[in-house]
Amino acid sequence: MNDEDPGTEELARRLEAYASARLAPNRLAMGQMRSNLIDEARIRTLEATLSRGTRRHRVRRRIAAVALAAVLTAGGAATVAAATTAGGPLYQARIWLETAALSMDADTRALERLHQIDARVLELERAATAGDQNGITAAIDAYRDAVAAAVAEIGNYGDRLKSLKAALGLHLVVLQTLSERVPKPAMDAIKHAIEASHRAVERIDASSPDPVKPGVGHPDKPAATPKASKSTESSVEPREIAPPSQDSSPDASRPPEASDQVLEDTLKEELSPLPSRSPAH
Amino acid sequence: MNIDDEALERLVREAQAGNSWAFGRIFDEFHVPVYRFIASRVHRPSDAEDLTQLVFVKALEALPRYEQRGIPFGGWLFRLARNTVIDHARTRHEHADLDAALEQPSGAAGPEHLASVREEMNAVAQALAGLTGEQREAIELRFFAGLSAREAAEVMGKQEGTVRGLQFRAIAALRRELGMELDAGEDRSATLLPSAGDPR
Numbered sequence: 001m002n003d004e005d006p007g008t009e010e011l012a013r014r015l016e017a018y019a020s021a022r023l024a025p026n027r028l029a030m031g032q033m034r035s036n037l038i039d040e041a042r043i044r045t046l047e048a049t050l051s052r053g054t055r056r057h058r059v060r061r062r063i064a065a066v067a068l069a070a071v072l073t074a075g076g077a078a079t080v081a082a083a084t085t086a087g088g089p090l091y092q093a094r095i096w097l098e099t100a101a102l103s104m105d106a107d108t109r110a111l112e113r114l115h116q117i118d119a120r121v122l123e124l125e126r127a128a129t130a131g132d133q134n135g136i137t138a139a140i141d142a143y144r145d146a147v148a149a150a151v152a153e154i155g156n157y158g159d160r161l162k163s164l165k166a167a168l169g170l171h172l173v174v175l176q177t178l179s180e181r182v183p184k185p186a187m188d189a190i191k192h193a194i195e196a197s198h199r200a201v202e203r204i205d206a207s208s209p210d211p212v213k214p215g216v217g218h219p220d221k222p223a224a225t226p227k228a229s230k231s232t233e234s235s236v237e238p239r240e241i242a243p244p245s246q247d248s249s250p251d252a253s254r255p256p257e258a259s260d261q262v263l264e265d266t267l268k269e270e271l272s273p274l275p276s277r278s279p280a281h
Numbered sequence: 282m283n284i285d286d287e288a289l290e291r292l293v294r295e296a297q298a299g300n301s302w303a304f305g306r307i308f309d310e311f312h313v314p315v316y317r318f319i320a321s322r323v324h325r326p327s328d329a330e331d332l333t334q335l336v337f338v339k340a341l342e343a344l345p346r347y348e349q350r351g352i353p354f355g356g357w358l359f360r361l362a363r364n365t366v367i368d369h370a371r372t373r374h375e376h377a378d379l380d381a382a383l384e385q386p387s388g389a390a391g392p393e394h395l396a397s398v399r400e401e402m403n404a405v406a407q408a409l410a411g412l413t414g415e416q417r418e419a420i421e422l423r424f425f426a427g428l429s430a431r432e433a434a435e436v437m438g439k440q441e442g443t444v445r446g447l448q449f450r451a452i453a454a455l456r457r458e459l460g461m462e463l464d465a466g467e468d469r470s471a472t473l474l475p476s477a478g479d480p481r
Contacts, residue, residue, distance in 0.1 A: 008452065011452060011455060011456055011459070012424065014405050014459065015405065015420070015424045015455075016424070017398075017401070017402070017405075018401075018405040018406065018409075019317050019321075019424070019425045021398070022402060023317040023320040023321055023425060024316075024317075025312065025313060025316040025320070025329070025330065025333070026326070026330065030313075033308075033312070033330070033334045034305060034308050034309070034312070036334070037304065037305070037308055037334070037337050037338065037341065038301045038304065038305045040338065040341060041296075041299075041301035041304045041305075041341055042301045044299075044341065
């Protein structure tokens with residue numbers, strides 16, 4: 001207040017002593033309060049981030065559920081199971097539903113994305129073993145989409161990035177092995193998938209949290225998603241998700257998150273496409 | 282406050298952008314003064330804690346609409362705190378004033394060697410209780426919450442000069458009540474006003 005007046009200093013001292021003695025907050029209670037408030041802030045941020053897509057998300061889930069219910073009613077369960085394998089007419093519908101059902105919690109969703117990518121590699125292996133060219137192409141397309149979506153959503157969180165990188169490393173070994181024992185068209189497709197995985201790993205390395213880097217100096221703040229590069233804009237077309245139908249081809253629809261801007265940007269910049277999206281026959 | 286205005290502005294901007302870490306830092310900076318301000322106006326510490334949390338939840342809700350131009354953040358936040366206390370007092374039919382300070386738990390029996398300290402605290406509480414409502418609020422905001430005169434004026438919805446006047450008279454009254462009057466009497470009391478260069 002005023003340092004020149006010793007009387008004021010003394011009064012200020014007494015008021016401060018009074019405040020410290022009688023108006024001091026309980027540190028434990030304040031610590032808990034801080035934690036609660038930060039949780040609340042995180043929830044609000046997450047809600048705000050997701051609010052744009054939430055309505056669309058719900059609508060898609062409903063459409064998917066209705067479509068699959070109709071299919072199940074029309075055909076037997078065994079028929080449906082066969083139809084939903086890679087390259088089958090309902091394969092995209094199954095992936096669509098899987099994606100629509102992903103958790104909105106970021107950590108859970110990141111883990112579920114990893115499971116999705118694993119599942120696509122398993123489907124690719126099965127299709128390759130069966131010599132199913134359509135299945136190989138469909139599974140590779142789905143794999144690339146799943147990797148792109150996982151990379152786009154993962155943010156700048158060390159643990160998630162590490163898990164995804166480890167998973168992609170394993171997949172690269174599998175893809176490399178597969179590429180050596182499949183027919184030529186499928187081999188080319190797998191090589192593109194390998195390249196996409198390599199690029200995804202490079203992106204993860206580039207996105208790893210770096211406390212020195214401006215803007216990523218604290219754990220709660222993910223790094224900004226890179227903007228789209230014009231030179232690669234046409235490399236992977238952002239695809240709106242069509243409701244699944246029984247006769248949908250493997251390329252007819254994509255997971256709902258593929259249309260999100262963040263994914264579009266990342267896809268455009270980071271993932272190289274297959275030269276042609278048409279399935280090889 | 283432990284950070285300068287520029288750093289605070291940055292934190293506010295980041296918190297507005299959804300950075301929970303930045304909001305946590307804002308809490309770190311302001312929770313003690315906010316609690317002090319509230320605790321000086323409500324009866325129970327538990328109420329002060331609840332209201333402090335409510336103020337920060339309200340701040341979280343309103344932060345996207347806060348504009349840095351014109352209103353200092355401290356003034357904005359304490360206006361929320363003031364309104365929260367007023368709403369609380371209205372709902373509970375309590376008097377949100379410093380009489381409550383007389384009922385703080387430190388009035389209970391304590392160790393013998395703290396008797397003189399307790400006596401001093403009681404004297405301060407008594408002196409504060411003797412101020413007018415506006416004078417008390419000026420003291421609470423300036424001394425307990427550490428706001429600048431401008432911020433306090435923002436909170437109270439008054440001109441800065443008016444707040445300085447209230448503070449001047451409050452300090453004079455407190456010194457009288459606490460037996461701290463200078464020999465020169467009222468003529469020296471003008472020096473109690475914060476100097477023009479007072480940053481807060």
